[in-house]
Amino acid sequence: MLAYLGPQGTFTEQAARGLAKPDDDLTPYDTVPAALDAVRRGDVDAACVPVENSVEGAVPATMDALASGDPLVAVGEIVLPVRFSILVRPGSTGSVKTVTSHPHALAQVRSWLAKNLPEAQVVPSSSTAAGARAVLAGEFDAAVSAPVAVHHYPLEELATGVNDVEDAKTRFLLVERPGTLPAPTGSDRTSVVVTAADRIGALSELLAELALRRINLTRIESRPTKGRLGEYRFYIDLDGHVAEPAVGDALAALHRHCPETRFLGSYPRAEAGVGKTDDSGFEAAAQWLTKIRTGNGA
Amino acid sequence: MLAYLGPQGTFTEQAARGLAKPDDDLTPYDTVPAALDAVRRGDVDAACVPVENSVEGAVPATMDALASGDPLVAVGEIVLPVRFSILVRPGSTGSVKTVTSHPHALAQVRSWLAKNLPEAQVVPSSSTAAGARAVLAGEFDAAVSAPVAVHHYPLEELATGVNDVEDAKTRFLLVERPGTLPAPTGSDRTSVVVTAADRIGALSELLAELALRRINLTRIESRPTKGRLGEYRFYIDLDGHVAEPAVGDALAALHRHCPETRFLGSYPRAEAGVGKTDDSGFEAAAQWLTKIRTGNGA
Known part of the structure; x- marks a missing residue:
């Protein structure tokens, strides 16, 4: 399910x-x-x-x-x-006098409508699918919809790829x-949300922990924490899998710095990334540390 | 204008x-x-x-x-x-059978509607103002609007502060x-957008330039640069005014690091910030540097 x-x-x-x-x-x-x-x-x-x-x-x-x-x-x-199609009732051959969809979708096909259906009246609906249903019910002539809508409603594509x-x-x-986590594929993404102290340099220190481990940041976004003035959450996406030494070590470092750290997953990237994080050195360093701690090296 | x-x-x-x-x-x-x-x-x-x-x-x-x-x-x-009001035609005493507004506004008053107008049919409009106009035209009984809408449309508030x-x-x-820039007030915000190289640690270095100058970051957001794959723009808001030594010095440092740096303004903060950036030391350091460069000190 x-x-x-x-x-x-x-x-x-x-x-x-x-x-x-x-x-x-x-x-x-x-x-x-x-x-x-x-x-x-x-x-x-x-x-x-x-x-x-x-x-x-x-x-x-x-x-x-x-x-x-x-x-x-x-x-x-x-x-x-994001591809939009214009859906009409099957066999409908008359001119399109009304077009409906969610305002977001209408905003993304504005130029196409102005060029191809300049006379059509544009009417908002609560979702792209609600627009398709209204066309099916005969309330409007055409709907701006996701292509998948034709699987649910017996409508036909008048045009597709109409997004500006x-x-x-x-x-x-x-x-x-x-x-169980998805196994590392060599091209993974890790998402984490952290709360940083309201202190100058707090975020700089967190990102330094990533940079020092040669970890590539792919997205960062700050959002105010509800209810606690001046405290921020940072949503961070980075290249790599938590099972890899560099990423695991970096997440542990974030956990040391941040009042709250929440792991949001490690999963295969949909699009190719920069490749696997360079973990060389992490294992050798750990072995060396064990040796010097136990008096077997220096 | x-x-x-x-x-x-x-x-x-x-x-x-x-x-x-x-x-x-x-x-x-x-x-x-x-x-x-x-x-x-x-x-x-x-x-x-x-x-x-x-x-x-x-x-x-x-x-x-x-x-x-x-x-x-x-x-x-x-x-x-963000405060929403429910607007109706003046003197309208009948029950509210239909409510209209932009889908975003409707989503933000969903609980209020369910509790107070459970029987009303909810109909989307293209903007909160379009909803108010439709009520004025008699198409619907009530609109969810910004309080300012009553200045433009002869409608009455049925309720206000209805946002969930x-x-x-x-x-x-x-x-x-x-x-001419607005004069510094001691509680200002500076906005800047920079393009960072697609390189591990690039953002960490930028934020370190702010942290080293004790500058408080109030917002950061990454957006992909259109057309150039893997290159990001960072929108950064920080406390302070570019006329102040610390902020000016930091923006110059960002300009050295970034392929593109665009100043988006220094302006008085709407809400109280952490106060003025600590500039002590900047002037003394500049004077000392001039002295040693001219052989007048060490």
Whole structure:
């Protein structure tokens, strides 16, 4: 059983299908916290939630819901290009007088609509899938939807790839209760959220711990901690797997520095990274330390 | 003349009114880039744009539009609590059967609606102001709006402060063409966007330059640079004014490290910060350096 941010027929369902095992049942939930709580309660095995979009930015609902409550860890990620299609009722040959979708989607196809359907009235809906349903019900002529919507609604594509920005992408995480970690693949990402003291240089010290171990940071975002003024949470993504010596040693260092440290998972990267962190030296150094501590070397 | 992200009757207009001079004309623009381009062209003197929301996160449209194009600098900021009102037609005493607003606003009053108007049908609109206009036109019974909307539409408040999260806030910037900077007040913020090389430790070095000068970081956010794979922009807010020795010295250091550095302004903080950066030592050090370089000291 796999939860995802619903409704059916959206990009998150498309991502969930990409991350699911062949026999997984997919269940839509109304909100990101609801989907994650279903995993925490054990109602489902995993949840697929959006975490970052190249046009809209980070998804604070996901970041906040992962940072609090019972811990969950990401075991996989998928990056989907944001592609929109224009869906109409099958056999509909008349002109398109009305177009509906979620305001975010409408904003991302504004130029295409102005060029190709300049006369059409644009009407907002509560989600891209709700727009598709309204077209099916005959309320509007066309909907701007994720391509996956055609799996749920008997609609036809009038056009596809109608988004104004061509390289927009959304990243999704597959999240489970803590358990066996995915094995390192040599191209992994590790996510962690830490609370830093409200002190000059606190973040600089944390990042120095990563840099000194030659660990590549791929994303950092600060969010105010709710309720505690002036205290920040930092969401950090880095290249490598916690099973690797350099990453493990760095996470231990973050734990020493930070009042709160929460591991959000190590999982295969969807896109190629810079490759494996250089761990040479860590094992030799540990052996040397053991020797000098036991009087067997110097 | 002051541009703002429209339409009329939204939080951004409310922020613009708070930042405007008494005789400023306020003009709404459809998008953040359109408002900023109006400043660049000289059509208006300044623009008020949202930059950060405690619930929704950063506003990527604003960050991206400030990072490219002709440079603009912030000269002021304002932080507004996100408060929503329920607006109805004056004298309307019947029950509320339909409620409309932008999906973001509807999401932020979900609990209030479930408790107080459980029977009402919820219908999305393209903006909170569009929802207010639809109520005025008699299409729906109630709109979820910014309190400022009652200045534009002859509607009445059925309830106010209906937002589920009480401490949600949005930060807005007042942006102008580069010119005379606002004078330091002792409680200022400086914003800068830098491009860091795609190299391990690059960000750590930048933040060390701030920490070594005892400069307090108040926000950091990474965004991928469009078109150049693996290169990141970092949006950094810090306490202090560029006219102060420590901050000026730190910005010069960032300029040495980074392929691109863009100053986004020094302006009075809306909320109290940690106070003035400690500049003691900078002047004495400069005098000492001059002396030893000229053979007058050691």
